[in-house]
Amino acid sequence: MQGESLEESYHINLVINILIRYPEIFTVMYNLESSSFNLSYMINKRLTRDKYMELARLLEENLEAYRFFKKKERHPIKLRKKSFSGFTQLEIILPGGSQLNGEIGLITSIMRDNFKGDLISEMRLGDDDLSEEEPVSWDELLELLLNRNPDSHAKKLFAFRDSGKVYVYDK
Structure with missing residues (x-):
């Protein structure tokens, strides 16, 4: 994404920081116009329908409780499943x-x-403590990046990780 403006780099930094902070996230797609995120996780087995339904219920219940205690508005999530060989x-x-x-x-x-x-x-080795300790500025950084004006040429950012590197594309 050569020649991006300073404003565009905020959104690029946002998706990069999400992937770095959460190494379990396989891909991130950020729609700047709607401020929505698609996060994908990859599981090393085929998921049964029952396990999928149980996971959907668990996610919805936990997020609803989280939002209740944080006094946040309810926004239902969507969960999709794609199966590949194994x-x-x-x-x-x-x-x-x-x-x-x-x-x-x-x-x-x-x-x-x-x-x-x-x-x-x-x-990776040496990253074990990353998930345990929350960076002091993570919430502040996320809030700052999310509140940036989406006046950029890119409308959707797609990011993924491969061999320790993060790649970001505008769609």
């Missing part, structure tokens, strides 16, 4: 208006707890 990709769509400060962390914790070793992660 793998399942779970896509979670967070609509615009979602409060991402804790929701991404909560969703990732639920995914980690449910799938344990089957959740594909970019975790």
Whole structure:
């Protein structure tokens, strides 16, 4: 994304920071116009319909409780499943208006707890303590980046990680 403006770089930094902060997230798509996020996780097995329905219920209940205690407006999520030979990709769509400060962390914790070793992660040696300690400025950084004016040429950003590198494309 050569020649992007300073304003565009804020949104690029946002998706990069999400992928770096949460190595379990496989891809991020950020729709600047609607402020919605699509987060995908890759599971190293095929997911049964029952397990999928249980996960959808668990995510919805936990996010509803989180929003209740944070006194935030209710924004239902969407969960999609794609199966590949021996793998399942779970896509979670967070609509615009979602409060991402804790929701991404909560969703990732639920995914980690449910799938344990089957959740594909970019975790590397020495990164074990990354998920344990919350950077002091993470909430502030996320809030700052989300509140930026989406006056950019890119309308959707797609980011993924491969071999320790993060790639960002405008769609």
